[in-house]
Amino acid sequence: MRAVYLGNYFIAGCIAFSLLGWVASLHPIAFRAVLCLLAAIAIGWGLSWLLDFSLSKLLKISVADLQALLISGLGMLLIGLGVFLCT
Amino acid sequence: MHLKLFMLSASSVVLWIAPLAALDKTLDINKALQGASLTAAIACAVTAGNIAREQAEQNEIEEIKTRAITADVVDEIATSAYISQQQRQQEAEQILNPCEHLERSLALTYDEGERSEPITQNQLAEPEKNGSENGESERIERIHQLQAKGWGKAKIILEIWGVTKGGSPKYKAAEAEYKRLIQEEGGF
Numbered sequence: 001m002r003a004v005y006l007g008n009y010f011i012a013g014c015i016a017f018s019l020l021g022w023v024a025s026l027h028p029i030a031f032r033a034v035l036c037l038l039a040a041i042a043i044g045w046g047l048s049w050l051l052d053f054s055l056s057k058l059l060k061i062s063v064a065d066l067q068a069l070l071i072s073g074l075g076m077l078l079i080g081l082g083v084f085l086c087t
Numbered sequence: 088m089h090l091k092l093f094m095l096s097a098s099s100v101v102l103w104i105a106p107l108a109a110l111d112k113t114l115d116i117n118k119a120l121q122g123a124s125l126t127a128a129i130a131c132a133v134t135a136g137n138i139a140r141e142q143a144e145q146n147e148i149e150e151i152k153t154r155a156i157t158a159d160v161v162d163e164i165a166t167s168a169y170i171s172q173q174q175r176q177q178e179a180e181q182i183l184n185p186c187e188h189l190e191r192s193l194a195l196t197y198d199e200g201e202r203s204e205p206i207t208q209n210q211l212a213e214p215e216k217n218g219s220e221n222g223e224s225e226r227i228e229r230i231h232q233l234q235a236k237g238w239g240k241a242k243i244i245l246e247i248w249g250v251t252k253g254g255s256p257k258y259k260a261a262e263a264e265y266k267r268l269i270q271e272e273g274g275f
Contacts, residue, residue: 001146005139008096012132015103019125025112087107 010072017080041077045070088142095135102128227268240265 024034048055048070056063106124110117226247233243240262241252248261 001139001143004092004096005136005143008099008132008136008139011096011099011103012129012136015099015125015128015132018103018107019122019129022118022122022125026118083104084107087104 010076013073013076014080014083017077018084021081021084038077045073088138092135092138092142095131095138099128099131099135102131223268223271227272230265230268231272 020034020037024031048066052063052066052070056066059066102124106117106121110121112118112121229247230243233246238246244250244252244258244261244265248257248264250258250261252258
């Protein structure tokens with residue numbers, strides 16, 4: 001059951017990134033805004049990888065859990081935008 | 088609950104993939120439909136995730152309960168096995184060593200009898216008598232030890248009272264006490 005709820009949240013994240021792509025497709029300004037948002041997400045993602053130990057203490061989770069969250073976030077982004085762009 | 092979970096998960100995936108694949112992105116109406124379906128898909132996926140999480144938490148609680156019950160049962164079985172083992176060991180000891188058991192029982196009975204006796208005024212008033220009784224009992228014990236070694240009366244009197252054999256009044260007194268102690272011991 002744990003896998004089911006994690007899978008559902010993962011799908012929700014993928015759909016959220018597809019929605020982000022859909023928002024970007026509405027208008028050029030929205031596209032730039034989404035690009036800025038994605039850049040911010042990428043910077044935050046990289047910083048989280050670099051500061052994983054201090055961030056895990058701050059969030060009170062293990063380093064492995066934090067790394068799993070970051071990898072799954074990257075997977076959501078790739079799958080969500082990939083589905084939106086390929087369809 | 089499981090059916091609802093399955094339906095929500097499936098509908099979220101369908102609402103995510105189908106509009107993007109089937110509808111043309113150039114038309115405004117299609118774009119609006121895609122946006123609505125994606126929003127609905129997110130809602131379905133999050134709802135399904137929440138339901139599954141609640142189920143997972145309930146399952147964990149049930150597992151903890153089951154583990155606690157199992158541990159209780161195991162502990163109870165181990166305790167009863169330990170108690171029965173102790174009982175068997177005690178029974179075996181009683182069977183194998185009846186003499187020791189009898190001695191212990193006698194010792195306990197003697198202690199209880201001694202304790203249950205009320206303290207009389209005579210006992211309180213005559214501590215010296217008790218002291219002499221203790222001395223007599225020690226002498227009796229010593230006499231028995233020397234008799235066991237094969238010593239004769241004269242040698243025992245010499246050993247205990249320090250009086251050599253003869254017609255002296257000291258020896259006669261010692262001899263009389265010796266006989267009295269032997270008789271008392273025989274009387275008991």
